[in-house]
Amino acid sequence: MTDAVTVTDLVVERGHRRVLHDLSCTVPAGRVTGLLGPSGSGKTTLMRALVGVQRVRSGTVTVLGEPAGSPGLRHRVGYVTQAPSVYPDLTVRENARHFAALYGRGTRAADDALAAVGLADAAGQLVRDLSGGQQGRASLACALVGEPELLVLDEPTVGLDPLLRVELWERFHALAAAGTTLVVSSHVMDEAGRCDRLLLLREGRLLADSTPAQLRAESGTDDLEESFLRLVRAQQEVAA
Ligand SMILES: Nc1ncnc2c1ncn2[C@@H]1O[C@H](COP(=O)(O)OP(=O)(O)OP(=O)(O)O)[C@@H](O)[C@H]1O
Numbered sequence: 509m510t511d512a513v514t515v516t517d518l519v520v521e522r523g524h525r526r527v528l529h530d531l532s533c534t535v536p537a538g539r540v541t542g543l544l545g546p547s548g549s550g551k552t553t554l555m556r557a558l559v560g561v562q563r564v565r566s567g568t569v570t571v572l573g574e575p576a577g578s579p580g581l582r583h584r585v586g587y588v589t590q591a592p593s594v595y596p597d598l599t600v601r602e603n604a605r606h607f608a609a610l611y612g613r614g615t616r617a618a619d620d621a622l623a624a625v626g627l628a629d630a631a632g633q634l635v636r637d638l639s640g641g642q643q644g645r646a647s648l649a650c651a652l653v654g655e656p657e658l659l660v661l662d663e664p665t666v667g668l669d670p671l672l673r674v675e676l677w678e679r680f681h682a683l684a685a686a687g688t689t690l691v692v693s694s695h696v697m698d699e700a701g702r703c704d705r706l707l708l709l710r711e712g713r714l715l716a717d718s719t720p721a722q723l724r725a726e727s728g729t730d731d732l733e734e735s736f737l738r739l740v741r742a743q744q745e746v747a748a
Contacts, residue, residue, distance in 0.1 A: 512537040512658055512689035513558055518567035520553050520712075527553050528712045530567070535658075535691055535705075540684050542703030543693040544736070549709040551693040552590070555660050558691065559587040572657055583611060586656035590663050592643040593650070596636035600627055600646050603635060604653055611654035621653040624679055626672065641667040645676075658689045665699065677702045697733040708736060715739050 513535035520528040528550050535541045535558075543551045556562035557569050560577020569576035572584055594603045604618035611617075622628050625645040630638060635646055648664060661680075665673045677699070680690050684704070692703065700706055701720045708716040708723075716723060716739055720732060727735035 510537045511535060512572055513691070514568075514570045515554075515557070516568045516570075518554075518557060518569060519565040520550075520557060520562060521565050522553065526565075526712065528557070531712070531714055532567075533707050533714055533717050535689060535707075537689045538684055538687050539704040540680050540690045540692060540702070541705045541707060542700050543691055543707050543709065544697065544700050544703075545695065545709030545715070547695055550712040551695075551709055552662055553712075554709070555587070555662055555691065555693060558658075559585055559660055561587075583654060584657045586651035586654055586659045588644075588647050588651045588659075588661045588664060590666070592635075592640075592647045594635050594643065594646045597634065599632055599634055600638070600649075601631040603646060604631075604649050607650040608653045613653060613655075617653050617655070618649075621649040624652055625649045626675060639667075641669070641672065644668070645672075648676075652683075656688070658691070659683065661690065661692045663693050663695070665694065665696075673699075697736055700732045700736075708739065710740060710743075715743065 511534040515531060515533050518528050518531040545551055553562060557564055558571060558576055571581055574581055600622060604622050605615055608618040622631055625648050627645055627649060630642060635643060665676055680692060684690055706718050706720060706723060707714060723732060723735045724730050727738045729735055
């Protein structure tokens with residue numbers, strides 16, 4: 509299996525504080541990798557480094573064979589932030605078509621992306637009239653329309669009802685099966701079980717680079733939340 513992303517000894521400081529400490533990890537191509545960890549553990553910062561918008565102190569981030577942020581990656585990497593990045597005064601369809609045009613794609617690609625996130629029925633509505641969860645999905649559709657090889661999604665399921673959550677995770681796996689690499693952050697451990705691979709972060713350090721099955725086996729519990737806590741405790745004991 510090839511790696512879509514390689515992070516080596518990454519150090520990031522924000523506001524004079526070190527928020528990523530010598531972090532090294534890889535992201536396998538064509539899989540859904542979950543970036544899990546408590547609030548403030550550095551998930552967004554790592555994602556920003558992957559897409560090349562984060563100033564880094566030292567270390568390297570290689571994405572699809574190029575340094576993160578290289579101009580050649582612009583259309584190959586999609587990033588959906590926590591805040592919806594769509595035009596509120598345009599309809600959902602107009603937004604999708606606008607982004608399709610930017611990526612050199614047609615209206616069909618825009619319609620397909622809307623269908624993929626379950627927004628086909630809301631295509632004619634102004635984005636500002638949508639719920640928060642729908643706006644998030646509209647942002648996701650606008651990223652999907654470019655068919656990026658690497659899709660980086662910051663907490664895409666926040667504010668979604670359980671049914672939509674499940675549907676979105678199914679969508680992520682369908683994209684991965686078609687060859688897309690996904691990095692999906694969450695601070696909800698029950699979503700960890702849906703990932704092919706897991707990167708667990710805590711206080712800017714990598715606590716585990718594993719799979720749900722491996723994590724369960726190693727920690728001796730089926731509950732991934734409990735696995736995470738046991739890992740934290742084990743590390744604290746080593747440090748003490
Ligand atoms: N613009 C900023 N200036 C200074 N410090 C920042 C800035 N943004 C984030 N930080 C700090 O960097 C650390 C990592 O934040 P980050 O947003 O990467 O965490 P996160 O795991 O994504 O959290 P959340 O789940 O709450 O989104 C935190 O301690 C945070 O306070």
